[in-house]
Amino acid sequence: MNHQEALTEYLAAFVSGLVQAGVKDVVISPGSRSTPLALLIAENRDLNVYMNIDERSAGFFALGMAKASQRPVALLCTSGTAAANYFPAVVEANLSRVPLIILTADRPHELRDVGAPQAIDQIHLYGNHVRWFTDLALPEFGQEQYAFNTAVRAIKEATGHLQGPVHLNFPLREPLLPILEPYPFTEKIKELKISQGNLTISNETAREIAEQIQQIENGLIIVGDIDKPELAEAIHQFAQLTGYPIVADPLSQLRGSTTADSQVIDSYDAILKNEQAVNLLRPDLIIRFGSMPVSKPLTLFLKKWRQSPHIIVDGGSGWRDPQNLGTMMVQCDEAIFCHTIKAFFTEARQTQYFSIWKDLNHIAKETIASYLKSMNDLDEGKVIYELAKVIPENSTIFAGNSMPIRDVDTFFHQTRKNIHLMANRGANGIDGVVSTAIGAAVYRNPLYLVIGDLSFFHDLNGLLAAKLNDISINIILINNDGGGIFSFLPQSKLDRHYELLFGTPIGIDFSYAMKMYGGEYCKITNWGEFDQAIEATAEKSGIHVIEVQTNRQANLESHRNMWRLIGEEIDRYFEAMKNGH
Amino acid sequence: MNHQEALTEYLAAFVSGLVQAGVKDVVISPGSRSTPLALLIAENRDLNVYMNIDERSAGFFALGMAKASQRPVALLCTSGTAAANYFPAVVEANLSRVPLIILTADRPHELRDVGAPQAIDQIHLYGNHVRWFTDLALPEFGQEQYAFNTAVRAIKEATGHLQGPVHLNFPLREPLLPILEPYPFTEKIKELKISQGNLTISNETAREIAEQIQQIENGLIIVGDIDKPELAEAIHQFAQLTGYPIVADPLSQLRGSTTADSQVIDSYDAILKNEQAVNLLRPDLIIRFGSMPVSKPLTLFLKKWRQSPHIIVDGGSGWRDPQNLGTMMVQCDEAIFCHTIKAFFTEARQTQYFSIWKDLNHIAKETIASYLKSMNDLDEGKVIYELAKVIPENSTIFAGNSMPIRDVDTFFHQTRKNIHLMANRGANGIDGVVSTAIGAAVYRNPLYLVIGDLSFFHDLNGLLAAKLNDISINIILINNDGGGIFSFLPQSKLDRHYELLFGTPIGIDFSYAMKMYGGEYCKITNWGEFDQAIEATAEKSGIHVIEVQTNRQANLESHRNMWRLIGEEIDRYFEAMKNGH
Structure with missing residues (x-):
């Protein structure tokens, strides 16, 4: 049996294992060493392929799909720094317990650590940040069952009690082309079922x-x-x-x-x-x-x-x-x-304990509502409140990290609209948020991403996946030109270095990004426009960015004012309680 | 001595160690946990601070600076996925032997592996891809000499015979503000000199x-x-x-x-x-x-x-x-x-051996020159040839990976203009190229980056550093709408999956990127315009993108034609030699 046949049968068996174990989606980034796996995955009739040029975005895009579909999602890239670009998403998947199946192509053993091009040390590349790592054997005739079982086992490791990413490294020798005719996925392999129960209590x-x-x-x-x-x-x-x-x-x-x-x-x-x-x-x-x-x-x-x-x-x-x-x-x-x-x-x-909680909850919500009603300026908190009001039934809100998730906490109140709320809270990074939301939007639609300008900038590349794969997403961009969260921290009182190190205004006009990625962009100037813009998204597909320009200092003061008012109302409630009302 | 004083003295001693050991440049990304180090570095009069929002770009930007300045460059980021974003640049620095000093802020020991926000496992985060790793002790009074010596030792490890990156992890407990008055860098610390000789031969x-x-x-x-x-x-x-x-x-x-x-x-x-x-x-x-x-x-x-x-x-x-x-x-x-x-x-x-090499070299260059002279179409090889002709004295060319570096190999011939040639050839990644070139441009000016569209897209974020830090760079964007190198590989003959997996056209109009980052953009349509555009860069600062649109198939054929012509000329030379001419 020649090299090409052995390569094909071995890797086809592996891909069949992925399919049998429940993988439906594979996110691929272009490369040469990964050629045989990429072609076999594209050829397999049971797998959907999503192309994503930037591996950092690809990693987070797969994370979003896995979170929204509640299924493991595979990633494939070539050897070298490509694999290193997955690292941030691997770290997040580890801590947020999301099953990602990382497949990296590698040079064969004789080209490791001897200065060969694009050959880096990929053994345990992600350290303790994956549930399982294995460096597969070079493709060989007679090892198809091993390849198949390794795929099934990898999915099991990723979807066990403590879900998370796994990393499979594939040393591959040239020539790299597999044989695609006849259809390479045969029924010769013995299936392998793994059943794992849930943890119970005695x-x-x-x-x-x-x-x-x-x-x-x-x-x-x-x-x-x-x-x-x-x-x-x-x-x-x-x-x-x-x-x-x-x-x-x-x-x-x-x-x-x-x-x-x-x-x-x-x-x-x-x-x-x-x-x-x-x-x-x-x-x-x-x-x-x-x-x-x-x-x-x-x-x-x-x-x-x-x-x-x-x-x-x-x-x-x-x-x-x-x-x-x-x-x-x-x-x-x-x-x-x-x-x-x-x-x-x-x-x-x-219980009386619950009654008090319920009263206070009512007071806080009423105070927030009346405070925001009188608020005409563009305010970060009110963005969430308004969004909750006009968002269509069965939507998903994806909250960016840093300020948006905190504002969602304060301003998104209980609703019977059936709204799903998502965020990346494993490592709380501001990176990869755009890609994760776009990945989630493959399975959850309509989806509204609420994100700050720094986080949006950090993963601007992620928008390409929406463009190339025709994924619809609505992005509410809260642009306060810099890092708003630092205004709430002690360094905001420093007389020097603050804007350089923490404020970090970037002064970017994001409407050009929308022109580049073929999306629609609008910048709203009042709340009527905001409501209209959200309502308009219901009928349209594609990428929509609704920018809300806010002011870091005004936002800080507005939050503090509202908290003060709520505090006063609560004090009044306890006063009345003590007085027996 | 209180927490804030101990924090300040310990970290100031560390920063003094960096300065004494020869660090001049620090690239910082915004974050909270890294606050005391960021403020002390900004306050130090001997260090230049470069802010770079995206840690992936920041890593490559520092790499470019270190390569061009031939000095170690330090990087600072906060805890969590921020540090994971440095990974691609760390991998490249390892293989291309460039001294990067990676400083990551971390949560203190009691917040590790217990679900605390933004706390990931940062111990040995980059595995074997760094020369040295150390997890520093929490800041403590009386440990200033240890902090100082650790900095000096880190630089020594990064700049030894086998240069490369080092990683220092800083657990830091709140509150995080250091004391900046009076000037915190005192002379109390004992200096430490390290002298390492060169390797000789017996x-x-x-x-x-x-x-x-x-x-x-x-x-x-x-x-x-x-x-x-x-x-x-x-x-x-x-x-x-x-x-x-x-x-x-x-x-x-x-x-x-x-x-x-x-x-x-x-x-x-x-x-x-x-x-x-x-x-x-x-x-x-x-x-x-x-x-x-x-x-x-x-x-x-x-x-x-x-x-x-x-x-x-x-x-x-x-x-x-x-x-x-x-x-x-x-x-x-x-x-x-x-x-x-x-x-x-x-x-x-x-030697006769050298004479033959010299003759053949002359033949090849003459053939290339006359072939390109007759070439009117926009051709990727001719871009390098024309650039070499019109580029100003004492310039630097930074070649992107994949096709540009190969075209530079073929088409950039010996010159007495004193041109410096750079590229990222440690791991040969197409990632981070824009940032590395911008980092290099801090020390080498004028600089001309020659880059393909996929690689340019991959690190588009890198342009922000040029905008925010007023760094001038000229970018010759060879846009063949996809991955040109795959046309030279066997998969280019496949009847299916090729464009999806390898061609990967992204169809992006990059002129909008220039509007976003405040650069100048022109798309040339003939060689006269190209020469003019290059000549015009000599007088202007800022970001300039000169786009050359080419065709993947035509480019493949053009390269093959030229190689055939050279082969024929060489055969004729050997024929003549055999016949005694």
Whole structure:
């Protein structure tokens, strides 16, 4: 059997393994060493190919697709720095637990570490940032089952309890052309099924937790970033039976869920800026799901009441406790946890603790609403509030990091519109956000990305994928010409170096980027135009950028004013309570 | 002593160490965790700060500066994926042996691997791709000398025999503001000098090599990518005494050197496509400096004559021999090698072997010149030829990877204009080329970047650094709407998947990019316009893009026609030689 036949059969078996294990989408960047894999993947009838020139964008684009489709997505690039460009997306996928299957072509062994062109050390290239790494053998006749099984195993490693990226490195020797006729994917390979169950909780532990809940009225359920469709209903029932409020992070998917109910508290960030509230809302038990919420006041609140028992439920058996608050780690599938504990309860519990939370939540939301109503200037918070009002049913909002996700936390309130909320909160990078959102838009449409100017600039290249693959996306660009978040940090008071190191205005007119990538661009000047622009997106496909120009200093003051007003209203509420009203 | 004082003294000592060890330039990307280092670096009077928003571009920008200034350049970013974005530039710096000092801010130990925001595993983040890694201690009073010495040691590791990147990771605890008054850089620290000599060759080995050279007339000197200013003169003298031709890669700096002489052969790529030439020019001894040359015909020629003794001289004590051709590895500074061997010779040697090389070189160059003269279409090879003609004295050409560097090899002939030639040939990536060239332009001006459209797109973000830091650069954009190099590979004959996977046309009008970054753009339509556009750059600063639109298929045919003509002329020469003319 000659080289070309061995190459074809071996790699075709690998590609068949990907298909059998459930991969549907492959994002490819052009290159020479990866030629045989690229051609076989393109030839396979069960795989969709997305071309993405820039590997950094490609990595995040695949991440977005995997998050939105809830399936592993494969990536393929050539040898050399191409593979190094995947690194930021690999890091994010690791921490946000998203299954990416990284396939890198490599030079054969005799060309490693001897100054050959485009040959870099790709062994364990991503270090501990992947769940699994393997350097495959050179293609060889008789090793088809090995190649097939390696693909299946890779998907299993990426989609286990602690989901994440895996890296497969393929040394390939020239010539690199596979044989495409006849159709190279045969049925000769023995299939391999892998079945992995969910993590459960023991009866004793469940009983212990249930009894604890029954004894404690002032309990709090906290739900951070977690995207498991079956969870909303389970947590909803769990909260009703326990009588505990659900403090729901924007990425909990509980704010924009049709099964969301009155148990959800969404304005805790504003409430917990008030000192009286922090003191009077002391929780005697905390049950936490998903990753740590975005809100800093919530974190400070939890740190203040760190003596309270604190149960962390994690179906991925990770260790999400940066403040060392946990008193019990329950490594159990979150929905199974809720259903198991639920069985110990018979009817819904009403608690005063929840009533107070509910009142304060109402006060905060009313104050925000009336504050924003009187606000005529273009304000970053109001962007989210207005968007929530006019956004079509069944839309997805993708929030950029730094300021947008925080503004979504404060200004995106519970709705029955069924809105899905997404962000990259594994490593919280401002990089790759455009590409991730475009990847998500392949599966979630319409999608609205809310992003700041620095983050938009960082991944401007990501727009090419939308252009070349005809993916529709709406981008709300909040342009305050620089890094707005630093205005909230102590260095903003420095008399020198501030604009150079932190403000970093870039002074770019992004309308030209839209001309380059064939998108539509508008810059709105008032809220009427904003609402119209959002409404107009419902009927159009393609890339749409709606730019909102804001001012960093005004934005800082506006946020502070609003928080002050909410604080005053809360004080008034407690005053009235003390006076017996 | 409080936290802020300890933070300031410790990090100020570190920054003082950088300065003492010779760092002048620091490229900073904005971030929060890196605040104290950023502020202290900005405050230091001996350091220049360059802000670069996108860390991927920042990494390559620093690489370009380090290459052009021949000094270590430091980079600073915040924690998280920011650091992962440096990876492609770190990989290139490793293989091209460029000293980059990577400083990454990190969360303190208690926030690692517990789900804290923007906390990723930064320990050994770049694996074996750096010369040295250290995770510094948290800032502490009394550890200033340790911080200072770590900086000095880092520079030493980066600038030793095998130069390259180093990575220093800084865990930092909040609050992050240092004290800037009074001027925090004191003289209290004990200075630390490190002196490292050059690698030399023993007398016995030198004598042995000299005697071998004296016995062999048909010897060949090959100089690949190497940028040591003192080398041109040393190799020139060495070649005259030995009578050996110098096969000079474009990155040898011997083609555009005022000390270059008639010993240099620059058209070997065209010559060695001819079978008779390959056979009749058999070398009996090869002495090679620098990395492997770009030319594929040269590599095939060396592989064919692999039985000949082959000496590899490497002052960085690396192992640059992808074809296993070497019979002797001489780990010695290249100039010292030439001077040491030279001492065994008294007068210049004339050889027939060199005469033939010289004749063939003349034939190839004449044929190329007359072929291009008759060429009216916009042709990729002619771009280099015309550029060489009209480029101002003391300019630098930065060649993009993939096609431009190969065209420079073929079409940039020896000149006395003193032209410096640069490229990223460590890992040969098409990524980061724009940023590297802009970084180089800080020290080398005027600079002309020749780049293809895919590579230009890949690092479009790099242009922001030129805009924000007022760096002038001239970019000759060869736009064949896709990946031209694949036309030369076997897959170009495929009837399907070719344009999707390899041609990858992106259809972008780059004039909008120039509007965005405040540069000037022109698209030339004939050679007169091209010459005028290049000449016009001499008087203007800023970013200039001169776009040359070419056709992938026509370009392939044009290259092939020219090589055929050269082959015919060479055959005629050998025919005449056989007939005694």
